[in-house]
Amino acid sequence: MVQESRPSDTLDPASPDPAHWPVGRLLSSAARRVERDWNAHLAAWDLNHASQAVLAHLLRAPMSQRELATASGVTEQTMSRVLARMERSGYVTRAPHDDDRRRHVITITDEGRSAFFVASDRELAETMVTRGLTPEQAEQLRRLLVVVAGEPGTVSDPDDPDGSDRSAG
Template sequence: MPLDPSTWPTGRLLSSAARRIEREFNAHLDAWDLNHASLPVLVHLAVQDHSQRELAAATGVTEQTMSRLLARIERLGYVTRKPHAEDRRRHVIALTEQGARVLREAADRERSEAMVARGLTAEEMRELRRLLTALVAAHPDPSDDDPAHPPRHR
């Protein structure tokens, strides 16, 4: 395939841009030992406490994957796991004060927008957002209403 991106199929362009921005965003999140998978968990927990099963369903991962992710962010002090009051087989996952602080810092909208907007004018950025919104609307996904991606962070 040619190296000139202007000759690439649109799907490859979109995928390549998304991967590059995701790598840059993960490098940003690395300052807090987070990644694109752990940040939505903190966002969910900022709204309310959840069980591991609820978090897995809300973020679209398996319970086993969520278990590993929670163990990691629990070691970092961002969440706590406590037995459920009525059902000792379940655990309640809660965001700690440190986790809330890290979420505010790591999910800073201006910094995230700057990563995406680099190389674009303000008008081009508005047009990109308009086109991406149209694409998202044309390709619905159950996670579209996911509080892990609240409108203020888009």
């Protein structure tokens, strides 16, 4: 009897061939490639993936540096560097908080809003990530990544992307 080879039988994280890498290495490598490509695109506006995310948060409302750091999943020190660069670019302003002079409120400027919308071309971003995939494969990738990116401990159904069928409990 011939035994079929399963992917787990041929996984080799040291292999030069991505077809033999574990899923974690594949996902990490793909994420780094997409981040490099996206950062190269955003550089035309003196943005990167981190500063673009900050602008997205600030489109909803002004926030403190601590709130932005928490929302972005980075330290306050890292956020401080991101904000300093964005302030030099004219994309955000910092002003003392009305009630607490130790805190600053970060607000997006008109230039920041404009740069965000021009640089955030959804079609271009989707093309960068899904190049080489059929539309069906791209949709399948999206559904799988929603599951993988979900909060730890939550159940996500890829056929129910908005979670409307999820029952509590």
